[in-house]
Amino acid sequence: MDKEYKYRKRWSLMSFKKGCIYMVISTVLAFFFISPIYAYQLKALLPGADEVRPWQPRGETESYVGEELYNLINGGAEIFLEYGFTEAVAQEYSREDSSFRLTIYRMGNAEAAFGIYSLNRMRKPLLPGIGDEGVGEDNYLCFWQGSYYVTVEAFPLERELEESLRRLASLVSARIGEHASLPHTLDVLPQKNRIDRSECLVKGLLGVSALLYISDKDIFQLSPQGAGVYGEYQFPGEKVKLFIARYTTPDKAEEVWQRLQEALNEKEGFIPRGEIDRISLWQKEENFYAALKTAHAVALVVGAVDKAHAIALLQQIK
Numbered sequence: 001m002d003k004e005y006k007y008r009k010r011w012s013l014m015s016f017k018k019g020c021i022y023m024v025i026s027t028v029l030a031f032f033f034i035s036p037i038y039a040y041q042l043k044a045l046l047p048g049a050d051e052v053r054p055w056q057p058r059g060e061t062e063s064y065v066g067e068e069l070y071n072l073i074n075g076g077a078e079i080f081l082e083y084g085f086t087e088a089v090a091q092e093y094s095r096e097d098s099s100f101r102l103t104i105y106r107m108g109n110a111e112a113a114f115g116i117y118s119l120n121r122m123r124k125p126l127l128p129g130i131g132d133e134g135v136g137e138d139n140y141l142c143f144w145q146g147s148y149y150v151t152v153e154a155f156p157l158e159r160e161l162e163e164s165l166r167r168l169a170s171l172v173s174a175r176i177g178e179h180a181s182l183p184h185t186l187d188v189l190p191q192k193n194r195i196d197r198s199e200c201l202v203k204g205l206l207g208v209s210a211l212l213y214i215s216d217k218d219i220f221q222l223s224p225q226g227a228g229v230y231g232e233y234q235f236p237g238e239k240v241k242l243f244i245a246r247y248t249t250p251d252k253a254e255e256v257w258q259r260l261q262e263a264l265n266e267k268e269g270f271i272p273r274g275e276i277d278r279i280s281l282w283q284k285e286e287n288f289y290a291a292l293k294t295a296h297a298v299a300l301v302v303g304a305v306d307k308a309h310a311i312a313l314l315q316q317i318k
Helices: 002-043 066-071 077-083 110-121 159-176 184-188 205-211 250-266 307-314
Strands: 056-065 085-095 098-107 133-137 140-145 148-155 200-202 226-235 238-247 271-276 279-284 287-293 297-304
Touching: 002 056, 002 085, 056 066, 066 077, 066 085, 077 085, 077 098, 077 110, 077 205, 098 110, 098 159, 110 133, 110 140, 110 148, 110 200, 110 205, 133 159, 140 159, 148 159, 184 226, 184 238, 200 205, 205 226, 205 238, 226 307, 238 250, 238 307, 250 279, 250 287, 250 297, 279 307, 287 307, 297 307
Parallel strands: none
Antiparallel strands: 056 085, 085 098, 098 148, 133 140, 140 148, 200 226, 226 238, 238 297, 271 279, 279 287, 287 297
16 A cells, blocks of 8 residues: 555655656757747738838848847836737838838737727827728837737937838738737726827836826736726816726725825825815825725825715716
8 A cells, every 4th residue: 555655645745847848948948949830920010112112121130039128128128018018029121311210019919009099199180991900100100909019219319200100000000910909908987078189098007107107016906806997087277187987896996995095195295175975185285196995996196186076977887
């Protein structure tokens, strides 16, 4: 009986070790073989020389996977990784003394692609017919389509290059093919008084801080249990910001609610102003901050001069 037990134990240990070795080998093979396949598929979205004449590709196509993105946009890679960046390709095109750079980012899904786009559109003029939505002016444009985020930037700053940028973007859009609708996550934002195209989808601390700074600490802890949405609202005489973080469990929402209240109570210059209809209020100089917790969400209004506007906005949240 003891021999049989020892044999089974030894066999189980060997099986476990073999399984671990198999997982390591699989991961290594995936990195060296699957990643290049994805990069090749991404390169296929780049327009060729015949399609962009008189422009011509200059230099080799650059490919970036995962944290290699730091080599492309050092200082800006973190927020792409926060949203779920997977890989990118970049290609420069030139003509005489002018050039432009096309960069195609593949994100983890369409929601992530819209998210990174939403932070960068900044209410620039719309570009009809390019991607699921695109914006641009002068020497720069960007658009999102399906799980892709695309940018085109021209050098030097020449207004007459706009048409070339749009033509290149249209070629890439046609090659991508896939499309997506706006993420349903945005549906929690109240519609009344909302400024068109102010909506943003947020995945983590960097996204939150880019839109409204509260603390260096990760108060809202959006990943992996939550998602955040942001919008701006126009009221008579002022514009206010609304951020809503949603969570999968009431316990997580309660934990974040306690952390947010603590942060605002301790923040220099913030004076607690009590509670109205379950909405907690703080004042800093002339501006009011208002917060509300529901079963699965924590909402915060920032920068309302008239507290009635902040309260009215939060009362629309279900």
